[in-house]
Amino acid sequence: MSCLFSCSNCWRVGVLFRRLVVVLQLLIVGLNTPIVNGEGEHIGVGLDSCVIPTRHKGLSLIQTTDFFYPLVEDPYVQGQIACANVLSDLYAMGVADCDNMLMLLGVSTDLSKPERDVIVPMIIAGFRDLCLDAGTSVNGGQSVLNPWFIIGGVASSVCSREEFIM
Numbered sequence: 001m002s003c004l005f006s007c008s009n010c011w012r013v014g015v016l017f018r019r020l021v022v023v024l025q026l027l028i029v030g031l032n033t034p035i036v037n038g039e040g041e042h043i044g045v046g047l048d049s050c051v052i053p054t055r056h057k058g059l060s061l062i063q064t065t066d067f068f069y070p071l072v073e074d075p076y077v078q079g080q081i082a083c084a085n086v087l088s089d090l091y092a093m094g095v096a097d098c099d100n101m102l103m104l105l106g107v108s109t110d111l112s113k114p115e116r117d118v119i120v121p122m123i124i125a126g127f128r129d130l131c132l133d134a135g136t137s138v139n140g141g142q143s144v145l146n147p148w149f150i151i152g153g154v155a156s157s158v159c160s161r162e163e164f165i166m
Contacts, residue, residue, distance in 0.1 A: 067152025079126025
C-alpha cells in the first residue's frame with residue numbers, strides 16, 4: 001500500500017528524526033539551567049512543556065509544542081493523533097483544560113494539487129474535531145509547504161499553582 005503522504009522513505013525519516021531529537025536534547029542542556037521563581041519553583045525549557053509565571057500573581061502559563069510525521073494512512077486519523085499528542089503533554093502536567101491551541105502544518109511539496117486538495121482538509125478536520133472533543137479549539141497556527149508532511153500544534157493553558165504538577 002502506498003503512503004497517502006508521499007513518504008516512501010518513512011523509515012529513514014523516522015531514524016533521522018530520532019537522531020535529530022538526540023542532538024537537540026544535547027543542545028538545550030545549556031538552556032535547562034533552572035530558573036527559580038518567587039515561589040521557589042523551577043521553570044524554563046523542558047522536553048515536553050514549560051511553566052512560565054505570568055505577571056498576574058498566582059497564575060502560570062503552561063505551554064507545549066509537538067509535531068509528527070505521518071504515522072497512519074488515514075489523514076483524518078493522523079490529525080486526531082497529532083492533536084491528542086499535543087494535548088497529552090498538558091495532561092501529563094496535570095492540566096485538565098487547554099485554553100488555546102495553535103495548529104502547525106507542513107504540507108509536503110511531493111503532493112500534487114489534487115492530493116493536497118483531498119488530504120489537507122481531512123487532516124485539519126481530524127485535528128479540529130479532536131480539539132472540540134477535548135473542549136478547546138484551534139485559534140490560529142502556521143502552515144507551510146515543506147519537503148516532509150508534518151502536523152502538530154502548540155497547546156496553552158493559564159493555571160493556578162493547584163492546577164498543575166511540577
